[in-house]
Amino acid sequence: MSTTHRSAESSARRVRTSPTMKVVARIGYAATGLLHLVLGWIVIRMGTADSSGEDADQSGALTEIASQPFGRLALAVVAAGLAALVIWRVLTIVRGGPARERLKAAGKAAVHLVLAVLAARYAVGLGEGGQDEEGLTRQVMSYPAGRIAIAAVGAGLLIAGIVHVYIGWTKRFQQDLRASRRPEISRAVRSLGRAGYWAKGAALAVLGVLFGIAAWTADPEEAGGLDEAFAAIGAQPYGSVLLIITGVGLVCYGLFCFAQSRYVRL
Known part of the structure; x- marks a missing residue:
């Protein structure tokens, strides 16, 4: 060195x-x-x-x-x-x-x-x-290998979503946190982290799938952004309930970020 x-x-x-x-x-x-x-x-x-x-x-x-x-x-x-x-x-x-x-x-x-x-x-x-996501996606697709680039973005987002769910499931986010002196606070932070990572992971995974569909069909309108991902969730059976659950999960993630600002190891 x-x-x-x-x-x-x-x-x-x-x-x-x-x-x-x-x-x-x-x-x-x-x-x-x-x-x-x-x-x-x-x-x-x-x-x-x-x-x-x-x-x-x-x-x-x-x-x-x-x-x-x-x-x-x-x-x-x-x-x-x-x-x-x-x-x-x-x-x-x-x-x-x-x-x-x-x-x-x-x-x-x-x-x-x-x-x-x-x-x-x-x-x-x-x-x-x-410029919105659809316009940007259309511009990227107009380049040589543009569909490959969009597919790569979709794969990255899907993997990121899966990783978020995995982190939430295994509670690996705790590795970067200091334990609170009050056990009830530590338990609350763990619960917020798990719910938050699951919700954010689900949203990223859906967004990744949408980008993948856009690359496969060469239709930039299929890509969109997080708003389209949430719309896709809302279009499912009991979509309104799923949206509310997802929103609550994202609120949990936000609260977890505030907990991170206090307890993260720096």
Whole structure:
């Protein structure tokens, strides 16, 4: 290992373990929780007869937040918190360690970066009128091997959904958490984590299937975003009940993210 590489890893460790960086990272977890709370509430409302046409994706949640008093200020804080989580993940990669952990950090950094950019756009009023998922999918399909790229996205989303369900089932999320001094709080956090990971995993899996269908049929309208995934859930027998359950699960995930901001090991 070169001297420059060792120096970079050492600097990354120092920044990552600094008190300031830990505070902003915890704010990032709370920001993620806020987005999932709003998203879950929107999905629950979709499960009622009078709001079935409501958008239920990240942009829908951001629109909901932006429409509230001081909503744009809240989104600016959310964007800053998510950006801090991106930096945190990048420092995790730079400091070295097992390849599996570094790959996991890279994936989470990419997700948080997208959400941070979206939150920042809505904070400054640029979120509305952007290109939708259908238009983006159509553009990608117009390129050589575009269908392969869309199929790969669908496979990635499906795998991510399965992994989320697996993490919820095995409670592997507990590995990154400190136990509370109060056993009842630890039990509540475990329950929130399991329900949240199951619900988010189901939504991601459905979204992955939709992208796969779009790639197979070469029809970008089959892809869409999370709102189409939730609409597909709602179209099933007892769909309204399933939507409400999914929404409650996403609310649980949001609350779990707030618990992470308190109990995650940094």
